[in-house]
Amino acid sequence: MPDKPNPIASPPDTIQNFIGGQFQDAADGGRLENVNPATGKVYSTLPDSGAEDVQRAVEAARRAFPQWSSCGLQERYRILNRIAELIGRHRDELAAAESRDSGKPLWLSKSVDIPRAEANFRFFATAILHFASEAHPMEGFAVNYTLRQPLGVVGCISPWNLPLYLFTWKIAPALAAGNCVVAKPSEMTPMTAYLLAHLCREAGLPDGVLNILHGLGPRVGQAIVEHPDIEAISFTGGTRTGAHIAAVAAPKFKKLSLEMGGKNPNIIFADCDFEEMMKTTLRSSFANNGQICLCGSRVYVERPLYERFREELVRRAQGIRVGDPFAEDTRQGAVVSRQHFEKILGCLRQAREEGGTLLCGG
Structure with a gap:
């Protein structure tokens, strides 16, 4: 050809x-x-x-x-x-x-x-x-390289x-x-x-x-x-x-x-710099549509900070614009395939079946 x-x-x-x-x-x-x-x-x-x-x-x-x-x-x-x-x-x-x-x-x-x-x-x-x-060098006898x-x-x-x-x-x-x-x-x-x-x-x-x-x-x-x-x-x-x-x-x-692949945890302590932590957590969770080896797919939060963290994470996640990858204001586009999309939906169904509550999206 x-x-x-x-x-x-x-x-x-x-x-x-x-x-x-x-x-x-x-x-x-x-x-x-x-x-x-x-x-x-x-x-x-x-x-x-x-x-x-x-x-x-x-x-x-x-x-x-x-x-x-x-x-x-x-x-x-x-x-x-x-x-x-x-x-x-x-x-x-x-x-x-x-x-x-x-x-x-x-x-x-x-x-x-x-x-x-x-x-x-x-x-x-x-x-x-x-x-x-x-x-x-071997003490004047030879040189190994x-x-x-x-x-x-x-x-x-x-x-x-x-x-x-x-x-x-x-x-x-x-x-x-x-x-x-x-x-x-x-x-x-x-x-x-x-x-x-x-x-x-x-x-x-x-x-x-x-x-x-x-x-x-x-x-x-x-x-x-x-x-x-x-x-x-x-x-x-x-x-x-x-x-x-x-x-x-x-x-x-x-x-x-x-x-x-790995499943990376974010570990958050109560005495952290809250604003810096939120920026990092949001970036690690949603960068590249969440499809990246650096993704924080699990988040462990020290109990005294948990309620504040949860409310703020939901608020910021709701502000992420999902849409056409070619639109200038889109922050998150489409996941890579129908198969991957169905896998995500399966995780959401499993969460509901196990008694979980979806706080954003789904």
């Missing part, structure tokens, strides 16, 4: 894989629907990739590895810094794509997600120019809550170190990863250095984790999925980086 024009200005209705520097559909032609969570409508489709697509991507990455790993730090710096510049130049377009895909407010995508993606590439581009390792070298082909699997932010947080250091990457963004938020592929090609990233595959975890994600020529896996997502990845990859002695 011939390459399409650069889609940054107007995101397309058809997303493709990026393998060996070329855009292509899944090997078996399968496709998935991409839904705008704010409207519930399908607005694009993406490849339903599988093991054959992973094999193609790994082969492309292996072909690219000798040149990329030996091209020199200055060249890698130049290309990665150029990618950062292009992300910054297209901040508005990428932010709009991110909010359309994820449901988060546009102001949040503009102020956090896309600037952090740019910063990720810029940080690791410059970091490789100043890398140092330790050396230990550490030499860190690229592994080869590595796999990066990123989540849907901070799509481009965490996608780049994985691939940028891997590329900077001289590795070639087979990456899978979440099937629920694929657009900015697809747009990033166009920017990488514009920046002059050699073919095969970064390969981006779209699809479902049990198909394409599983194939990435299992592939014998992928030396390391970096994953951010659910604990159950991370445990499965560890069970599959550990016997193959792959290097693993697993950042998995």
Whole structure:
């Protein structure tokens, strides 16, 4: 299939894989629907990739590895810094794509997600120019030193809550170190990863250095984790999925980086700075629509402060404007998917069944 024009200005209705520097559909032609969570409508489709697509991507990455790993730090710096510049130049377009895909407010995508993606590439581009390792003399007999070298082909699997932010947080250091990457963004938020592929090609990233595959975890994600020529896996997502990845990859002695979900408590004492505490609690509870690893999903309050805290939390929560992610006054947009929405409703039903009282919303 011939390459399409650069889609940054107007995101397309058809997303493709990026393998060996070329855009292509899944090997078996399968496709998935991409839904705008704010409207519930399908607005694009993406490849339903599988093991054959992973094999193609790994082969492309292996072909690219000798040149990329030996091209020199200055060249890698130049290309990665150029990618950062292009992300910054297209901040508005990428932010709009991110909010359309994820449901988060546009102001949040503009102020956090896309600037952090740019910063990720810029940080690791410059970091490789100043890398140092330790050396230990053995009393005049010898010097032991550490030499860190690229592994080869590595796999990066990123989540849907901070799509481009965490996608780049994985691939940028891997590329900077001289590795070639087979990456899978979440099937629920694929657009900015697809747009990033166009920017990488514009920046002059050699073919095969970064390969981006779209699809479902049990198909394409599983194939990435299992592939014998992928030396390391970096994953951010659910604990159950991370445990499965560890069970599959550990016997193959792959290097693993697993950042998995948590349920963080806020612990509030009666002698706290009340105003500062309320700002922090509100931010930790509702930032990114509550879909973030830093979310304070449980709040423990010392008894003397409880009544005051409860009243103030309800008052401030009622003041959060929920609405169209593209409206300037929206503070909280749509949750990422119908499945996640139903999960939240299930929690509310369970709370009622167990005798709880909903103080706001529901």
